[in-house]
Amino acid sequence: MDHPVEQVVGRQDRIPPNGTVSHSPPARTSFATTDPERVGDYVRRAFGPGVTVRAEEPEVHLRVEGIHAGSYRVDDVALSGASVTVEPHPVLVVARLLSGSIDWRQRRAGDRFGIGDVVILGDVDVGHRSRWYDAGAVVVTLTAELIQRVAADDSEARVRRVRFTGRRPVSPAAARQWLQTVGFVTESITNEEAAASRLVIGSAGRLLAATALATFPNTSVLDDRRVDRSDATSETVRRALAFIESNADLDIGVEDIAQARCVTARAVQLAFRRHLDTTPMAELRRVRLARAHDDLRNASPDDGTTVTLVAARWGFPSPSRFSSLYRGVHGRLPSQTLRGDER
CATH class of the missing domain: 2.60.120.10 (Jelly Rolls)
Known part of the structure; x- marks a missing residue:
């Protein structure tokens, strides 16, 4: 037996x-x-x-x-x-x-x-x-x-409570995307360097939740309320930017920014669109890329710093994706910055 x-x-x-x-x-x-x-x-x-x-x-x-x-x-x-x-x-x-x-x-x-x-x-x-x-x-x-927090981060969706209305994916392509995401997340959080970063763990969870919302039918709907429009001011943007700058090393989302500023997540989304033509999460990514750039400039391969380690520290679980984003902003690969090619 x-x-x-x-x-x-x-x-x-x-x-x-x-x-x-x-x-x-x-x-x-x-x-x-x-x-x-x-x-x-x-x-x-x-x-x-x-x-x-x-x-x-x-x-x-x-x-x-x-x-x-x-x-x-x-x-x-x-x-x-x-x-x-x-x-x-x-x-x-x-x-x-x-x-x-x-x-x-x-x-x-x-x-x-x-x-x-x-x-x-x-x-x-x-x-x-x-x-x-x-x-x-x-x-x-x-x-x-x-799931609810990720729905609040979506500039195209705002609901008080997400409910799923179907058990199967909305399309074969959506099912394939779900499988690819699960594989990517599993690989990311089993990578020792990446898994040491709480930002990576948080972003991987958000990616899973966002993909679930995109894969299966649910009640995420646009809800553009009057109070959200009235709170979408330049002052909301200023205070939100200050919060992002002070907390970029933490696992934060739109809902955290909104709670800290005492407005709704939808108001923050509208404010960034109206005054900056961007989104709060895009701004957070910009700040984190800038912090990663500073870390790479101030380090060297000799002290044990790697691109993967810096990327994970600032919430980028995929080194290749991080390199692509970094190059788009700084015009060079992060490995070049780490080697001191720009100094």
């Missing part, structure tokens, strides 16, 4: 039950067992107390290889011989089926997911039940708070 095997590498995080956004250093978890009791215990600890597992066959098999970063996680899950019941809680769960199949039910709706399907397995604040038949899947979990 097989014996349970459990190995936890680093710290085992669980998505916060209140959905609060946090960007912890990523931790890896590896777990495998055929013991039904251990399956249920692990799933509750890892995914929340509202998740229960019921054995449907004499033997249950569970294997999980995951990486967790507070407000989001990416897990490679294999489960057979069991059904999973999830009570309503503030997270979004997106899965891509790699093997087997899953019978799924949410309220009165039901579906069967097969190999290659990209689907919302668990909607925000809506319970569901699923039966796993030798199923393997890449499962991404995002807090509702992270």
Whole structure:
């Protein structure tokens, strides 16, 4: 008879039950067992107390290889011989089926997911039940708070509460974009230099949430209210710019800027469009590129500084993307600046 095997590498995080956004250093978890009791215990600890597992066959098999970063996680899950019941809680769960199949039910709706399907397995604040038949899947979990904050950062969307209205991607191209994003984020947060930066962890989570909003039908709609227009003043821009300059080293978004200035996120977006013809996030990126430029100028390869390290420090998980942005602004590659070619 097989014996349970459990190995936890680093710290085992669980998505916060209140959905609060946090960007912890990523931790890896590896777990495998055929013991039904251990399956249920692990799933509750890892995914929340509202998740229960019921054995449907004499033997249950569970294997999980995951990486967790507070407000989001990416897990490679294999489960057979069991059904999973999830009570309503503030997270979004997106899965891509790699093997087997899953019978799924949410309220009165039901579906069967097969190999290659990209689907919302668990909607925000809506319970569901699923039966796993030798199923393997890449499962991404995002807090509702992270999704809402990213929706507020979108200059074309403003809603009080995002709701997803469909389980499947809006198009095959959207599904492919989701898969590419998951791969990019996984690679970014498993890179040791990049993963040491909280800005990288935060930006990777925002990218996942933004891609989920672009991939699946949801209620993100434009809401241009009178109070937003009246607050979109040059003074709002001035104060927002000061906040960005003072906090560029932190994982901030439009909602943080708005809260600090006591206006709505939509007002900040409108103000930047009206007075600067740009967006707050574009301005934040400009400031971070300037700080990275200063760091590269003041360092040298001899002291251990690398372009990847500087890029990660200022929230750019992809060195190639950072190099492209940097060259567009400064007319040279960051590696040239680090070597002192411009001095």
